[in-house]
Amino acid sequence: MKSCAETNCNSLLKIIKAGKLNDCLFEGNFGIERENIRVDGKGVIAATKHPEAFGEKLSNPYITVDFAESQIELITPVFGSIPEVHNFLENLHDIVSLELKDEYLWTQSTPPDITDEDHISVADFEDGDAGEHAAAYRKHLVDTYGKIKQVLSGIHFNFSFSDNFLKKIYSEVSKQSNISFKDFKNNLYLRVAKNYTRFRWMIIYLLGASPSIHKTYTEGNKDNLKKINDAYYLEGGVSFRQSDLGYKNTEDFFVPLNSLECYLKTIDDLIANGSILEAREYYSPVRLKPKDNSNLLESLRKDGIEYLEIRTIDLNPYSKTGIDIRDIYFLHAFMIFCLLRKCRSDEDCLLTKNDNSDANFNQELIATKGQDKNLSMKDKSSIKDAKEWAIETLNELKEILCILGCNNQKYAEAIDFELGKFLDGSKTYSKMLVEDIKKDSFIGFHLKKAKEYLINSKNSKFLFRGYEDMELSTQILIKAAIKRGIAFKILDRTDNFIRLTNSKKSEIVKQATKTSKDTYISIEVMDNKVVTKRLLNENGISTPFGVNYTDKDKALESYLEYKDKLIVIKPKSENFGIGITIFKSSFSLLEFGAAVNLAFQNGGPIIIEDFAVGEEFRFFIIDNKLLAILQRVPANVKGDGIHTIKELVEIKNKDPLRGKGYKTPLEKIELSSSEEMFLKLSEKKISDIPKKEDVVFLRKNSNISTGGDSVDYTDNIPQAYKDIAIKAANIVGAKICGIDMIISDISNDKPTNRDYAVIEANFNPAIHIHAFPYKGKPREIAEKILDLLGFV
Numbered sequence: 181m182k183s184c185a186e187t188n189c190n191s192l193l194k195i196i197k198a199g200k201l202n203d204c205l206f207e208g209n210f211g212i213e214r215e216n217i218r219v220d221g222k223g224v225i226a227a228t229k230h231p232e233a234f235g236e237k238l239s240n241p242y243i244t245v246d247f248a249e250s251q252i253e254l255i256t257p258v259f260g261s262i263p264e265v266h267n268f269l270e271n272l273h274d275i276v277s278l279e280l281k282d283e284y285l286w287t288q289s290t291p292p293d294i295t296d297e298d299h300i301s302v303a304d305f306e307d308g309d310a311g312e313h314a315a316a317y318r319k320h321l322v323d324t325y326g327k328i329k330q331v332l333s334g335i336h337f338n339f340s341f342s343d344n345f346l347k348k349i350y351s352e353v354s355k356q357s358n359i360s361f362k363d364f365k366n367n368l369y370l371r372v373a374k375n376y377t378r379f380r381w382m383i384i385y386l387l388g389a390s391p392s393i394h395k396t397y398t399e400g401n402k403d404n405l406k407k408i409n410d411a412y413y414l415e416g417g418v419s420f421r422q423s424d425l426g427y428k429n430t431e432d433f434f435v436p437l438n439s440l441e442c443y444l445k446t447i448d449d450l451i452a453n454g455s456i457l458e459a460r461e462y463y464s465p466v467r468l469k470p471k472d473n474s475n476l477l478e479s480l481r482k483d484g485i486e487y488l489e490i491r492t493i494d495l496n497p498y499s500k501t502g503i504d505i506r507d508i509y510f511l512h513a514f515m516i517f518c519l520l521r522k523c524r525s526d527e528d529c530l531l532t533k534n535d536n537s538d539a540n541f542n543q544e545l546i547a548t549k550g551q552d553k554n555l556s557m558k559d560k561s562s563i564k565d566a567k568e569w570a571i572e573t574l575n576e577l578k579e580i581l582c583i584l585g586c587n588n589q590k591y592a593e594a595i596d597f598e599l600g601k602f603l604d605g606s607k608t609y610s611k612m613l614v615e616d617i618k619k620d621s622f623i624g625f626h627l628k629k630a631k632e633y634l635i636n637s638k639n640s641k642f643l644f645r646g647y648e649d650m651e652l653s654t655q656i657l658i659k660a661a662i663k664r665g666i667a668f669k670i671l672d673r674t675d676n677f678i679r680l681t682n683s684k685k686s687e688i689v690k691q692a693t694k695t696s697k698d699t700y701i702s703i704e705v706m707d708n709k710v711v712t713k714r715l716l717n718e719n720g721i722s723t724p725f726g727v728n729y730t731d732k733d734k735a736l737e738s739y740l741e742y743k744d745k746l747i748v749i750k751p752k753s754e755n756f757g758i759g760i761t762i763f764k765s766s767f768s769l770l771e772f773g774a775a776v777n778l779a780f781q782n783g784g785p786i787i788i789e790d791f792a793v794g795e796e797f798r799f800f801i802i803d804n805k806l807l808a809i810l811q812r813v814p815a816n817v818k819g820d821g822i823h824t825i826k827e828l829v830e831i832k833n834k835d836p837l838r839g840k841g842y843k844t845p846l847e848k849i850e851l852s853s854s855e856e857m858f859l860k861l862s863e864k865k866i867s868d869i870p871k872k873e874d875v876v877f878l879r880k881n882s883n884i885s886t887g888g889d890s891v892d893y894t895d896n897i898p899q900a901y902k903d904i905a906i907k908a909a910n911i912v913g914a915k916i917c918g919i920d921m922i923i924s925d926i927s928n929d930k931p932t933n934r935d936y937a938v939i940e941a942n943f944n945p946a947i948h949i950h951a952f953p954y955k956g957k958p959r960e961i962a963e964k965i966l967d968l969l970g971f972v
Contacts, residue, residue, distance in 0.1 A: 193520045193583060195352045202584045207342035208512060209487065210265040211258045214272075214495070214502050215333035217286040218250045219630070223623035224293040225300065225331070226250040226283050233279050233663055237303065238310050239683060240665030242272060247318060247330040249301040252276060252285065260342070262508050262590075267645035269501045274637040275663050284630035287497040289390040289421045291331045291397060293623060300327040320457050324430065328399045332390075332427045334494055335503050338469070339515050340487035341368075362484045366440045368519065369485040373466045374437045374531040375518035380465045380492050381542040381557065382570055383514070385550045386598050387507055388418030389494040389609035390426075394622050400425035404548075408614070411622035418550035418610035419494055422543060429456070429463050432540050434533045440485065443468065444477055465492045465543070488515075492543075496609055497626055500633040509594035517577040535560065551605050570602045642837070642845050642952050651676045651842045652948035653692035660962035666971050680971065687969045693916045693944050697803075697968055702913035706943035707753050709787055712912060716941075719911045721904065722933035724922075726789025728752060735776045735786060739769050746791035748939075749775040751783025758782045761854070762880035764791060765861065774857065792922035792937035796882045797893060799905035799919040800950055800961060803968050806902045808950040808959040809894045815849045815878040815887030819870025825859070826851060826866040829878070837952065842885065845952030849887030855879060890949045892956025898929035901936065908938050915968060918945025 196205055218226035228250070234243045246253045254272040259265040277285055286292050294300065302318050305311035321330055350364050359367075376383075392413035393405075405412035413420075420426055433450060436442045450456045459476040460467075467489040470479035490511065495502040523529040531539075538558035545555060546566070555566035574595060581591060601608045616625045644655040654676040661668050661680050671677040676691045689695050694703075705711050713723045726748075729735035743766070750760040759782025761775035779786040800808040817828035832838070833848045840848055849855075851866055855878040859865055862877075870876050882888045901923060909917040920940040928935055950959040966972075 191356075192349070193522075193580065195349060196520075197583065199348065199352045201345060201348050201352075202586070204342060204345040204348060205516065205584065206512075206586065206588070207260065207345055208515075209258045209260060209338075209340045209342065210262055210508070210512070211338035211487075212254075212256045212265055212269050212503070212508075213336040213338070214254045214269060215246045215335075216252045216254070216276075216495070216502070217248070217291055217331055217333060218252060218280065218283045219286045219292045219627070220283055221627075222293070223286075223627040224295065225291060227299065227301065228283070230303070231279055234276075235663075235665035236306050238305055238314065241667055242662050242665065243276060245303040246333070247303060247321065248327075249303045251303070251331055251333065258338070262505065262512060264646050266501060266503075266505045266508060269503075271645055271659070272662070273501060273633070274641065274643075275659055277634050277637040278641060279663065284627065284634055286333075286626060287495060287502070287629045287633070288626045289332060289334050289419075289494040290393045291328070291333075292626070293394055294328065294331075294396045294398075297327045297398070300331060302327070317457065321461075325427070326399060328397060329427045332421050334421060334491070337490040337493060337503075337508070337511055338487055339490065339512070341519075366484045369468065369488055370437050370440065370443075371529070372515055372518040373468060373488060374529075375521055376466045376488075376490065376514075377437065377464075377531060377539050378535060378559075379514075379518070379573065380539065381546040381566075382573065383490075383492050383511070384419050384422050384543060385546050385566075385570070385608070386510070386601055387493050387496070387503075387609070388422060388547065388550065389496045389498075389613060390419050390421045391417050391610040391614055392617055392622055393420055408617055409621040411617060413614055413617070414548050416551040417548045418608060419547045421494055422492055423547035424544055426547075427463065429461070431455075432537075433462065434536050435462060435464065436533075437531050440468070440480065444480060447477060463491070466490055494609075497613065497629050498609060500636060506590075506594045506597045509590050510598050513577060513581065513591050513595060517573075517580060520580050521576065551608070551611060567602055571599070574599050574602070642948070648843055649673060651691055651946075652844060652952075653842065653946050654678065654689075655843075656948055656951050657689065657692040657962045657965060660960070660966055661971070664963075664966060664971060666966065680966075680969065682971060685970055687971075689965075689969075691944055692947055692962070693965065695916065695965070695969060697915040698943065699913060702915075703943045705912045706914060706917070706941045709750075709752050709940065712941050715911050716908055716938055719907070720933075721908050721911065722937050724748070724790040724792045724937050724939060726787045728785060728787055730785045732776060732780050735780075735788065736773055738788065739772050742772070742788060743767070743769075746793070747788055748791050749779050749786060749788050751779050752785040752787055753783045758885075760881045760883075761857070762791060763861070764880060767861070771857065771861070774853075778854070792939060794922040794924035794936070795926065796939070797897065797901075797921050797923060797926075798942075798945070798949070799902065799921060800945055800947070800959075801906055801909040801914070801917045801919060802961070802964045803915050804906055804910065805964070806906055807894075807961050807964055808892070809897050809902070810949055810953060811891045811893050812882035812884055812949075813889040813891060813954075814880055814882045815855070816875050816889070817849075817870070817878070819872055819874040819876060821869065821872040824867050824869050825864070825876055825878075828870070828876075829866075837954075838887075842946065842948070845948055846890070846954060847885055847887050849878060851878075854886075884946070884949045889954040890952075890956075892950070892953040892959065893926075894957070894959060897923075897926055898931075900929055900931055901926070904931075904936065904938070908941060912941045914941065914943065916943075916945070916965070918942035 220226055230245050230249055234240055237244045242255055244253045245251055256265050256268045305314045350361050392411040395410050402412050406415045435446045447459050456462055468485045469487050469489050470483050471486040472479040542557045556563050557566045605611050647655050658668050667681045669679045671679055678689055680687050710728045716723050746764050748762050759779045798810045829849045838846045838848045858879050884890055905919040908919050922937045924935050947961040950961050
């Protein structure tokens with residue numbers, strides 16, 4: 181039988197190939213934790229408290245603090261793909277950036293302007309055992325390391341192979357060995373950790389992006405640093421943070437990685453002799469993590485290693501997310517290399533105390549002098565040229581991927597991207613940073629980047645990357661939940677079902693506004709326009725007079741009753757403006773018949789009712805509170821004297837706010853039979869060229885879902901109309917409701933029943949039209965939905 185070391189090293193690649201496990205090897209679980217200092221408009225570390233909008237620091241799973249009150253920590257969930265985790269990190273960046281008031285997320289691992297150490301406010305926490313423990317641990321850090329080093333920030337990359345891969349490869353390995361699955365998995369991750377520890381100098385060179393410190397950074401000896409504008413920098417260095425001048429333990433500990441038992445015992449001894457306070461104070465380049473992190477050591481003993489946390493990554497100021505997606509693809513490929521790198525001998529698979537010492541020497545050398553040519557690195561009692569060793573390693577990685585048959589272009593591009601940095605040091609982040617700081621300044625360059633990323637966040641504020649297939653209202657609710665620290669889980673993407681959970685409760689929500697707070701009967705009432713109108717009329721609310729038709733022939737026969745009236749023809753259970761026709765002037769029997777047919781095609785029984793003259797407004801009500809009022813302007817284009825109506829529609833539809841399927845703030849304008857019929861009533865056609873500044877309406881109904889524009893009127897409508905809308909919502913028994921009202925004169929603060937008409941009560945009102953109006957002030961309705969659900 182083969183030795184455990186040999187099976188876990190040289191034979192793994194053969195087992196993967198023989199078992200056709202290539203594809204599942206590239207599956208994985210990815211998570212990112214990113215630290216950022218908040219700064220003011222001058223690049224000074226912020227003195228403000230952690231924003232209250234992000235809830236309790238210890239319970240928010242996405243947005244918390246690290247050491248300092250001004251040190252935001254963003255934490256992604258675990259995802260099964262690299263694009264997903266990178267997208268979510270950018271989503272978190274946007275959520276935080278847009279919440280800050282006159283502050284920015286500092287883009288550099290080394291801190292900004294620090295007036296003095298007292299200017300750094302240590303994070304405080306809510307009462308309770310967890311809060312007291314967090315505060316006590318930070319006090320220990322201050323006493324041991326000081327405050328300034330604690331605000332060095334970076335990125336932690338969390339990685340594990342997929343359960344699918346682990347189970348399949350264990351099935352093959354267990355045929356040769358009696359090793360348990362737990363021990364097999366431990367050995368596998370220990371192998372990756374050992375190789376990462378040995379080769380980490382490469383990652384520090386490639387992702388190092390902290391060659392400089394601001395002049396107010398007072399820790400460490402600056403004799404070997406060179407002055408540059410308002411900063412000092414490591415001439416030829418790549419990462420101040422990863423050097424001995426950065427954030428490290430007070431001494432270099434050797435914690436063996438050849439077995440989990442030995443690893444745990446060594447850390448136990450370090451705690452027992454007072455070298456460190458607890459396990460997380462051991463600042464290793466790669467940390468072994470269990471499924472439950474509440475008690476790191478005990479969980480590792482009980483359940484074994486669940487994933488690895490890579491801790492040698494600087495913030496990249498050239499990326500909004502702090503890490504280029506190509507670097508993440510390379511890190512994943514590098515994890516595979518660390519697993520499958522061929523051992524030359526059993527000794528080569530081990531990480532001895534001397535090996536660890538060499539790895540620490542290499543880290544310091546590359547961190548402080550990585551840009552120097554002809555660097556000599558230590559490896560297994562031999563000396564290697566750094567550049568040659570790096571190229572040899574990357575070629576070995578390429579060979580492994582080739583043997584595995586990996587033809588994924590993303591990995592190939594990532595490896596070539598990193599190889600280019602070894603071949604030309606000017607392509608490294610550290611080298612580019614030194615040049616940019618020379619042109620500008622340390623504060624100036626990084627603050628300019630922070631402001632640039634804030635503008636980007638503002639310009640894309642309605643985006644929720646990775647969730648674009650879901651309704652925009654659902655996306656908005658999820659983002660509000662993330663900000664408040666409420667965990668979310670998608671139950672059905674197609675139907676926009678989500679579950680929201682915190683430590684106290686769990687709620688299921690559909691399409692953002694369908695919740696447990698509205699009863700089944702209230703939803704049915706609002707869905708039935710005949711019943712809605714009857715209930716409103718019985719309680720003194722004005723609605724348009726109308727007749728319900730269940731038989732299409734009888735509806736068609738009623739033409740003479742309506743031919744001289746202004747009428748609306750619509751499905752009884754119409755929603756989103758589908759199937760509606762509005763006649764605001766005389767109409768023919770043919771046009772009437774087409775409208776009746778359209779209504780029956782989109783919902784069964786129909787209603788023919790009086791057309792209420794005036795402007796239409798949507799009142800959004802939650803739990804008897806009026807939150808927003810929106811005027812919905814029918815789909816329209818403005819003439820320029822050059823383009824046809826059809827061409828003007830195409831131009832307007834290019835607006836990034838417009839899309840399809842309620843996934844953007846506004847819907848694209850369609851030119852269907854409904855629009856052409858409406859134009860015909862105005863004696864127009866889509867080939868006409870409107871005069872400059874002439875507004876041409878394409879529909880009478882003003883639904884956003886049919887291409888209408890949205891204008892916020894919340895502060896411009898008299899209270900009397902708001903009271904009518906709230907009363908209407910109460911009558912139909914709705915907690916969440918959109919009341920559509922036609923108002924003839926919005927300046928009238930004492931309306932009678934002749935001045936308005938409620939035309940609909942909507943049980944599933946969209947919130948995105950209020951969050952992102954075409955014109956006017958945005959309204960944060962999602963937050964109020966969370967309040968209604970009890971997430972306070």
